[in-house]
Amino acid sequence: MxxxxxxxxxxxxxxxxxxxxxxxxxxxxxxxxxxxxHGVLKKEEEKKQLRFYPIQEKYKVTASFKPAENMEWFTMETSGTMKKVYRVYGTVTFTINDTVNTLQVLQAQQLLTNNEYKDYLFLPFTDKTTGQDTYEVGRYIDLKTTDIKNDKVVIDFNKNYNPYCAYVSGKYNCPIPPKANALAVAITAGEKKYHVN
CATH class of the missing domain: 1.20.5 (Single alpha-helices involved in coiled-coils or other helix-helix interfaces)
Structure with missing residues (x-):
């Protein structure tokens, strides 16, 4: 026995x-x-300056998804002069670091006309590391509509990344995460602030 x-x-x-x-x-x-x-950093010397938190499986979470009732388009502020048009596709709720969090999942109007990217969803966020260990504007996660199954979606914060503006200022129009997507916890996962010697 x-x-x-x-x-x-x-x-x-x-x-x-x-x-x-x-x-x-x-x-x-x-x-x-x-x-x-990488879409911006092409030289090996530049890529060596990319920094990441250690991979931790606890930052891969299964979130509850709630579709948005009012999917009106709105103009989103960016780091540049060009604004972008999005709508709230839905909200995700999950627990991380013993804290319940809610984020808005966005859909870009421009991508709906592109067959390759029409299923793409956008999850920009800030957290307690923003402006310290991580880029001061915030970080991004990509999702797809097909990732949502039975009102659940897996969000892997180990796969978050910096917008292009984190590497080159004044050239790109990077969406600024809305206030609704400011997390009250530290997400010590994914990409850190770009380090230049």
Missing amino acids: KKTFFLLSFIVCSCVLFAQDSYLVLTDSFRNHYIAT
Whole structure:
């Protein structure tokens, strides 16, 4: 009986460790691809200045999704002179660091006319690290409408990234996260502030 118990415990522990290792490998692969195909930083010397928090699976959360009742378009402020048009597609609610959080998920009007990106959703946010360890305007997460299943969506903060304005000022029109998307917790995951020697 004891042998059976220990064997089952070993199998369960092994499965958990394998799942954790698989997640780390997949997320690290995602990060390496992000660095390799960076939209602004092209030189290897520049890419070496990118910094990230260690990958932590606790920052991958399953959130409840609630569709927006009033999906009117609105003009969103950006870091440049050009404003962009979005609408609230819905809200996500999740618990992280023992705190319940709610964020607005946005949809870009411009992308709806592009077959490749028409399913894309946008999750900009700020948190308690903003302006300290992370970029002062905020960070972004990409989602798709197909990610939402049975009113649930997985949000992986390990995959958040900086807007282009974090690397080059005055050239891009990066959406500024709305006040509704200011988290009251520190998200020590994903990309940190761009470091220049």
